[in-house]
Amino acid sequence: MRQRNCLFVKLGICLCLIVFVAGCDQRMRYQPKLKPLQESEVFADGRGARPLPEGTVARGHLLDDPMLFTGMDGTTLTQVLPIPLDRALLERGQDRFNIFCAPCHGRLGNGDGMIVRRGMVRPPSFHEDRLLSAPIGHFYDVMTNGFGRMFSYNHIPVADRWAIAAYIRVLQKSQHASLADVPEKEREKLLSSNPNQENQTQPETVAKLKAESQR
Ligand code: HEC
Numbered sequence: 001m002r003q004r005n006c007l008f009v010k011l012g013i014c015l016c017l018i019v020f021v022a023g024c025d026q027r028m029r030y031q032p033k034l035k036p037l038q039e040s041e042v043f044a045d046g047r048g049a050r051p052l053p054e055g056t057v058a059r060g061h062l063l064d065d066p067m068l069f070t071g072m073d074g075t076t077l078t079q080v081l082p083i084p085l086d087r088a089l090l091e092r093g094q095d096r097f098n099i100f101c102a103p104c105h106g107r108l109g110n111g112d113g114m115i116v117r118r119g120m121v122r123p124p125s126f127h128e129d130r131l132l133s134a135p136i137g138h139f140y141d142v143m144t145n146g147f148g149r150m151f152s153y154n155h156i157p158v159a160d161r162w163a164i165a166a167y168i169r170v171l172q173k174s175q176h177a178s179l180a181d182v183p184e185k186e187r188e189k190l191l192s193s194n195p196n197q198e199n200q201t202q203p204e205t206v207a208k209l210k211a212e213s214q215r
Helices: 002-022 066-070 087-100 136-145 158-175 184-191 203-214
Strands: none
Touching (some): 066 158, 087 158, 184 203
């Protein structure tokens, strides 16, 4: 009988504890605070969010290098690449160009991309004299601000836009190089290349280079 009483007492204590603990409330959950754009009587304009002080720049968005961000060297387009040039940059440029630009401009940049072959207006070839002599900043500027009927590609990160511009120079060089530009030990390979194999030098180019080497 005594044992039974003891059990009742224990159960009673447990019950009281449960009721007591359930009564606890986490007040931090309901702390007074303003959510973004919530109304507030504290400020005269009735808004909880404060306007940004003039000239505020978000972290990582400080455009402190005008040539890098605008492609301008003072008042004219830059003639020099504002980032270091190496093989990795050109490979990145090739990769991005083939994704973003080749559908219209073609992989060689001569303006006959797949979309153009299916009816899109034909862009100029990068191998025209005007674009061969255009400053490198022009290519960055066209990507950044668009050009005529071509819309802007400024969602491509700045460094990638320069990588593409540098790669366009590679394309231009590739179509206007002479045998003298090829390292001596590579020349033999180039002249003896088999045009029927994939990724080999075009037959016309081989003929041109052969004629050049016999001169
Ligand atoms: C959807 C098709 C399309 C894509 C994709 C495209 N372009 Fe163009 N691009 C054009 C057309 C069309 C023009 C000609 C615009 C005009 O003259 O009105 C042009 C013109 C240009 C020119 C020549 C500007 C001049 O001085 O005449 C450059 C340089 C150029 N594009 C670079 C690029 C680069 C770099 C990319 C990739 C980031 C790119 N384009 C992607 C359609 C495209």
